[in-house]
Amino acid sequence: MSSVRAIADELGVSVATVSRALNNHPGVSEEMRKRVLQTADRTGYRPSVGRKPTNVIGLAYPNEPVRADFGAFEAVLLAGVLEGVNERKFDLTFINVNRDKNRSETYEQFFNRKGVRGVIVRPLDNSGMPEAIAADGFPMVLVADRSDDPRVNFIDSDSRRTSRQAVEHLIGLGHKRIGLAIHRVADSDHRDREAGYRTALSGAGIPLEESLIVRAEASPEGGAMMLMSLLEQETPPTAIYFTNPLSTVGALHKCLQLGIRVPKDLSIVGFDDGDIRMRTFPRFTAVCQDAQALGLEAARWLTRSLTGEANGTFREIRPTTLAVLDSTSFPPLTPVRLSERSRVVQAT
């Protein structure tokens, strides 16, 4: 293991210069900084202040500032992560990567500077950050997403299979026209859910109609909008799969408002990260993702990996489950259709 003094000796400079270069302090030339960083990287330098080991892992958010709309999913995920790090008596700290990371430092240097031994990465966009961290050789695990890069450890849930089951459940009840209400941005989760939907339809020989697929924000308002937009069509669907908890809640709320009886008039399958499906009326049939388990297992593996109890790469895809509750039933004799003025009318 190299030290600032080893690096200083090798380059023929002083430890002060090395320290300044490593910490992005002013007063050191760009040329010298580059040489120091190269040597540090090559010799595998890790700072160890006073040799004291610190048992902290970071929760790395790429976006700044950390999302204000701290939704249910994030909260449940966090609860799992906290439980997981607690098992090995690690601490958890939030790290705002975009805010603090210097352009010229590697991820390994950045996280070392932050004093964490490993990171749980929660990406919100396609930044390539997980791959870059893994390439730097820093202990990491990506949570609630996946990567093709073989160096990236991750845990994700696959909602494709269960999404297919959910739609097949609707088909089995007799539904022929099934809508899909999906998040506007197509991350891997929502691609899975759409793929499951398409597979179920084609498996049952039901022709796919692009007009039955609508997109909006993953919010209650978005859910209400997608519901309306589907039910205002000429021949509306008799069942809808909402691929997101918040949009499901919004749609169910709108149904109560409009007097649409679920599941008598319309069947709804939703998506659930926690237990929201139990709190709506009616309780809704849902594709369920155990967000807490995702965070728990990610933190567990990372901490065990750091204590030497685990090794190798970690690539886990957890299945989701289908919970059939009260929002799905047989299709109505006459499907519900909304007029332009958002009033309930009977379809012809």
Added chain:
Amino acid sequence: MSSVRAIADELGVSVATVSRALNNHPGVSEEMRKRVLQTADRTGYRPSVGRKPTNVIGLAYPNEPVRADFGAFEAVLLAGVLEGVNERKFDLTFINVNRDKNRSETYEQFFNRKGVRGVIVRPLDNSGMPEAIAADGFPMVLVADRSDDPRVNFIDSDSRRTSRQAVEHLIGLGHKRIGLAIHRVADSDHRDREAGYRTALSGAGIPLEESLIVRAEASPEGGAMMLMSLLEQETPPTAIYFTNPLSTVGALHKCLQLGIRVPKDLSIVGFDDGDIRMRTFPRFTAVCQDAQALGLEAARWLTRSLTGEANGTFREIRPTTLAVLDSTSFPPLTPVRLSERSRVVQAT
């Protein structure tokens, strides 16, 4: 500012002994540890590893492990705290006090060892922890609770006044029998809400009936239970104040299940930390606490205090607000009463 070497010189011992004593390492006599700690306390010892300043504040939870039932309130509060620490480019780390704090070390030593410059304290019981931290002189702010100790900085919201307004709102609509559904453990929040209820009733000259006050867990199930228990009474209330978001959600859900029309058959006032009141059916009239602002202002003050932009003590009581939505109306001609078998019947 003293250092381990200064303490060692003063006591005539070695720095190794001082370091061991300060970090609760084995291999140092209890007598020696006590002397070292006394001297450290007296000279105002603060560790500064390599003189590197660290801008981290801790979120101190007294209970272990950190609550698994990470509810909406905690999540919203945390979102505010994260936003607040972000403003001054501080980091946030979770600190599990019961898990890590050694019995023989002071809070100041403990937090210094953890590497945080200040703490936001979120107590879940009457542990006396906030007072002890303040007595140690460590920068702290208590959030979502208050203390009589003049050294304790805190931010809390006062739901007493608005609770009174809420009940007066019901009285103004013509309600005479108003139930109170309250959390089983009487923390300062729930004491406020009960006090507001009592004040409103006595102000309107309505005699208080203890049978109209019921207590249960702050959960959807608890809310449903309290609803049932109130509506099964001989002369049930025509309006109920649920002092907690989750119990309100549970009660409204139960009403939909039982066919009780809110607000036509029964008026309900709830409590909201975020925007849950907008997601239920009907949207419920609520005493609203801005949990995000609580966390935001706590973090803001603490970080500003650490950067020298603020000083003095911080004691803020934020008012709650009454949001009148769709769950409150005039009392019904014949109040709803539930039989023992939980079926809707008409009261005589």
Added chain:
DNA sequence: CTGGACGCTGGAACAGTTACACTGGCGGGA
């Protein structure tokens, strides 16, 4: 009585950071 185990302590070497001094190049004014 003696040897080993053990508890406690100190010396020294280690980790990284930073105040201060120094050097050399550059520009501007006499």
Added chain:
DNA sequence: TCCCGCCAGTGTAACTGTTCCAGCGTCCAG
């Protein structure tokens, strides 16, 4: 042209705290 001052860049040394290993005394078993 020359000299002074400034400034960027670097080194020296002093500082922070931690830990390995040796030493010293005590106590107990053989």
